[in-house]
Amino acid sequence: MLQLSQVLLPVDHTDASLHLAALELLRTSENDLRSLTIKQRAIDARRGHVHFSYTLLADVTDETRILQKIAPAARVQVAVPEGYHTPQGRHEVSERPVIVGSGPCGLFCGLLLARAGMKPLLLERGKAAGERARDVTGFWNRGWGFNAESNVQYGExxxxxxxxxxxxxxxxDREHRIPWLLKEMVKAGAPEDILIKARPHIGxxxxxxxxxxxxxxxxxxxxEVRFGARVNDVVIEGSAMRAVVLADGTVIEGGYFIFGIGHSSRDTFAMLKRHGVPMERKPFSxxxxIEHPQELIDSSLYGRWAGHERLGSAPYKFVAHTSTGRTAYSFCMCPGGLVVAANSEPGTVVTNGMSSYARAESNANAGFMVDVSPEDYPGDDVLAGVExxxxxxxxxxxxxxxxxxAPAQLLGDFMARRASNGPGKVKPSYKPGVVWTDLTTVLPEYIVETLIxxxxxxxxxxxxxxxxxAVLTGFETRSSCPIRIPRDPETLECKGVRHFYPAGEGAGYAGGIISAAADGMRVAEALLGQAQKKSAMSR
Ligand SMILES: Cc1cc2nc3c(=O)[nH]c(=O)nc-3n(C[C@H](O)[C@H](O)[C@H](O)COP(=O)(O)OP(=O)(O)OC[C@H]3O[C@@H](n4cnc5c(N)ncnc54)[C@H](O)[C@@H]3O)c2cc1C
Known part of the structure; x- marks a missing residue:
């Protein structure tokens, strides 16, 4: 199989022209080509031109002859076979793994363990997805009824x-976990185009x-999956985790404890700290x-192709270095999306963004972020970043x-450090609504100056x-976790606490859905390796 890279075609190309472009690059004829498949499709909108850039896989009759004929051709290479090797063998264990958290980390860790026969128990403080969606949208629409255990951060x-x-x-991703994950998501109901899009999104x-x-x-x-099961405490004996304790007092013993608790479970971090679990401060943002009309972003990036159905709503990404010595960057940009309330504690406001698969809302939004390092805030408490x-x-x-x-301000007023009185042509999408004010009065000066x-x-x-x-809606504080829980690089157990596997975003090993899911898989693989060793020794 040959891999063809950077096959550039205009936005309105046909399937036939894709085929022809491949034959041209291979300098061969139809007779030599058994099949042609798309591995990846990216939108290349640099330098004012918009193209699709394809990576293709060509099954040809005589690879060696073709490669010799076109040598040297950096854009045609023998394809490296992709294949994640799922952990093999059945693992019937008496001490089941207990997974805390059903985010992408916990779910995909649980899936691998379950497929290996480990029968994991998943404990989730929030509710199942359907019930949770009712709580979340109810709060957004009404502005009251916030549920501290069922919200944008907590739940299935x-x-x-x-x-x-x-x-x-x-x-x-040397182990090819990501293509495996995407295929599993398609099997579970995700749209098939996530397998070929360079920037897949599911909505x-x-x-x-x-x-x-x-x-x-x-x-x-x-x-087993239990909802409304908040882990309030842990039992650590002889530097090994033996059990977790739920909010209702139920004690659950197990052989392995995987904590995929996300970056917002502050009460759980505090509880682990009380038990002397090692933690380090880490940078966050x-x-x-920031919201702009999506049409403006489309025409800025796609020019005359703006609005073309094949392109959809344009995403952007930026990093800007400033003389403050800090960098401002875009985070989790949502084309055609909404700004949403993402708090997990009462009496607080936190913003983030979301979209549906169609990305059809009229505004584009993104986190407009500045990096914060542990030296920026006082105190030597490991949880000072959380504070x-x-x-x-x-x-x-x-x-x-x-x-x-949420507090909001027009970008022009933010730049002039004066309060806003109302919207201009960009209507803020945040539900349950915004109050026009001056955001610069709350943010630390180093953040305000860097953004300006x-x-x-x-x-x-x-x-x-x-x-x-453009509208700024404040504040985005949960882009990543302010702490890391150190792990042994081999076993992935917490350093100093055996049988305890901190994982995913909350432990500081991921930043996003796919990286959290991949970290959950790594932990499952490590744990299965140890379980296998243990059972071999006991035989
Ligand atoms: C609004 C929003 C939009 C985002 N958009 C994107 C995006 O487009 N793409 C992307 O890659 N990332 C996005 N992210 C980030 C992404 O969701 C996270 O990086 C990812 O979910 C982290 O996965 P995780 O499994 O490590 O933790 P989480 O997904 O946070 O899951 C942790 C789970 O643990 C549960 N839990 C916590 N403590 C306990 C306890 N004590 N007992 C029992 N259960 C507990 C929580 O209820 C939660 O369900 C977004 C985040 C938000 C909030």
């Missing part, structure tokens, strides 16, 4: 359930289906959501009048970004 599917469902990541509407499907498979293989996040979230709630509306300096720099490559009527 974890933090990504109400998201844009972007399924790409920059992590290295909240389809993601909920996938999450349910994975849960059902785990149960069908003998696993703070900023606000900084919380103080900004509480200030946001107060700034907007204590009603769960970044705007004209970003506008140079993303024309229109500096639109004065």
């Amino acid at each position: 599917g974890g933090a990504g359930t109400f998201s844009d469902g972007k399924l790409y990541t920059q992590i290295r 909240t509407d389809r993601l909920i289906k996938v999450v349910r499907h994975v849960r059902e498979e785990i149960i069908s293989l003998g696993g 703070i900023g606000a959501r 900084l996040q919380r103080s900004i979230e509480m200030a946001a709630f107060d700034l907007a009048g204590g009603t769960y509306k 300096q970044a705007v004209p720099r970003i506008d140079k490559s993303l024309r229109g970004f500096a639109l004065e009527e």
